Amino acid sequence: DKMNMRKDEL
């Protein structure tokens, strides 16, 4: 699944 990566960035 393609989670949008920005969730774990600052």
Added chain:
Amino acid sequence: MNIFRLAGDMTHLASVLVLLLKIHTIKSCAGVSLKTQELYALVFATRYLDIVTDFISVYNTVMKLIFLGSSFSIVWYIRHHRVVRRSYDKDQDTFRHYLLMIPCMLLALFVHEKFTFKEVMWTFSLYLEAVAILPQLVLLQRTRNIDNLTGQYVFLLGAYRGLYIFNWIYRYFTEPHFVHWITWIAGVVQTLLYADFFYYYFESWKNNVRLQLPA
């Protein structure tokens, strides 16, 4: 977490620490744009809305608290500290930063990933961060002698998002995630806005002369 992301976060952390160090130790905010600091406080306030709802990691939460705490305390120092406030040059720091907030909010209302409050706020914070440095760059052009700490602050602040771009490239090729194109574009625009500063900063470092931006 890849090396580019860690380097980016550490560079960002270094930039806020350099600024806090300058303001706290020499009790001066000469050459620092309050407008940019206020915009950054707003960037973090609108970007980290999920700090209470989504726990990613201790590192993530701690860094968010540091960026929120440092940006708001810098604004407080410049506005209310009885010594620091005297060194704030409000006649030079005249960029109308409301003209930056409004288009960013409008753009976020029309161009976003999904139309939810948190998502629109997050997108607004991305657009706003891309242009938040403008009042500071304008002030630097007006300030004839830029002190080293302020120059280092702006350099580190510009470098962090540049490192994030490498992080996005790295993750694009190594992980089944994707970076939304809004993130890419805002990050690239933000870094490009520093391009001429980087040029003059490098020139001053190479020729070992004081940093001066052409008016």
